[in-house]
Amino acid sequence: MLKKKKYYGRDPLKKLMNDPEKSEKIYKILFLVNIWVWFSMFIGAVIFVIWAYKFLSA
Structure with a gap:
């Protein structure tokens, strides 16, 4: 198995x-952001389909 090198830098993300x-707090925030992004994409797709149906059928 590969030996992991010790990290001596000052990376704030690694410290967190x-x-x-x-x-755990970061993962919860990222999970909520992920749900929000998918929800907004879904709402945008629904709005686009409704707009396209109204625009193209007229």
Whole structure:
């Protein structure tokens, strides 16, 4: 198995991901953002279909 190198830099994301509470909070925020993006895409698609139906049928 490959040996993991110890990280000596000052990467803020790596520091956040090492703390379990903060990483859980980040995952919750990303999950909500992911749901929001898919919901807005769905709403946009529905609005586009309704607009196209009204515009093309007239």
